[in-house]
Amino acid sequence: MELDGIYENMTLRNSLPQAGKGLSQQYCNLGQNSNVLANRKPRIIHAALALLVLALAVALSAVTYLYLQVKTADMISDALLWKARFERVNASIAALRGQNEILMQRLSEIYTVYKGSLYYFSCTEKPWVDAELTCVSKGSHLTSVTSVDEQSFLYKKANGFRYWNGLNRREDQKTFHWTDGTLYDEAKTKEFWITGEPNNNNNNEHCVHFSKKELKSWNDLNCESSLKFICKWNCESSGLCNEIFGHKH
Numbered sequence: 553m554e555l556d557g558i559y560e561n562m563t564l565r566n567s568l569p570q571a572g573k574g575l576s577q578q579y580c581n582l583g584q585n586s587n588v589l590a591n592r593k594p595r596i597i598h599a600a601l602a603l604l605v606l607a608l609a610v611a612l613s614a615v616t617y618l619y620l621q622v623k624t625a626d627m628i629s630d631a632l633l634w635k636a637r638f639e640r641v642n643a644s645i646a647a648l649r650g651q652n653e654i655l656m657q658r659l660s661e662i663y664t665v666y667k668g669s670l671y672y673f674s675c676t677e678k679p680w681v682d683a684e685l686t687c688v689s690k691g692s693h694l695t696s697v698t699s700v701d702e703q704s705f706l707y708k709k710a711n712g713f714r715y716w717n718g719l720n721r722r723e724d725q726k727t728f729h730w731t732d733g734t735l736y737d738e739a740k741t742k743e744f745w746i747t748g749e750p751n752n753n754n755n756n757e758h759c760v761h762f763s764k765k766e767l768k769s770w771n772d773l774n775c776e777s778s779l780k781f782i783c784k785w786n787c788e789s790s791g792l793c794n795e796i797f798g799h800k801h
């Protein structure tokens with residue numbers, strides 16, 4: 553009985569190492585499982601990071617695309633705005649050119665340069681004294697006539713309308729003189745008077761005007777009559793020809 557008990561105990565002891573071996577194997581297996589898990593974690597992290605980077609790249613691309621879309625839209629809008637402004641400026645320039653041509657045409661009808669003199673043909677009618685004062689206010693006088701060429705130019709330009717010139721005898725009602733200081737040459741200008749003039753009708757005609765579209769165009773008339781008038785400047789001394797017409801005469 554005692555031996556049986558001993559063998560039984562021996563069997564039990566022999567069996568212990570086996571049990572220990574199984575437990576150790578389980579620990580080894582657990583260790584292997586831990587290594588697998590440890591190896592998987594970096595992969596998951598890498599995959600997550602890769603997805604994050606990919607997501608950021610997609611987001612950045614989307615933002616860049618939207619920015620470019622907005623920027624392009626802004627540029628197109630700006631371009632259209634500037635195009636509209638450019639067209640308005642062009643239209644304004646064209647309108648100004650048209651107005652300038654009209655003004656220059658009108659100016660050339662009112663102001664005319666001939667052989668070194670600038671002439672102003674008024675649109676309004678005034679008594680002779682007021683006409684002379686108007687010319688003086690512009691730095692000139694009513695026009696004198698010093699040659700056949702000048703007389704021809706003026707009567708043709710006057711075109712048959714009545715314009716005061718600067719010849720008058722208001723001081724003594726006998727002797728003619730020019731308001732711009734030019735000496736009156738009666739013999740030289742004799743052919744400029746209309747036949748029968750100056751007649752000093754009613755002894756009250758002391759101012760002279762152009763009346764006809766021909767060389768013999770002068771008539772003496774009551775100075776209180778309201779007529780158009782002609783002022784004259786010297787181009788060189790006044791500098792106005794260059795100022796008004798942009799070139800020297």
Ligand SMILES: [Ca+2]
Pocket residue numbers: 749750751752753757771772773
């Ligand atoms: Ca007369």
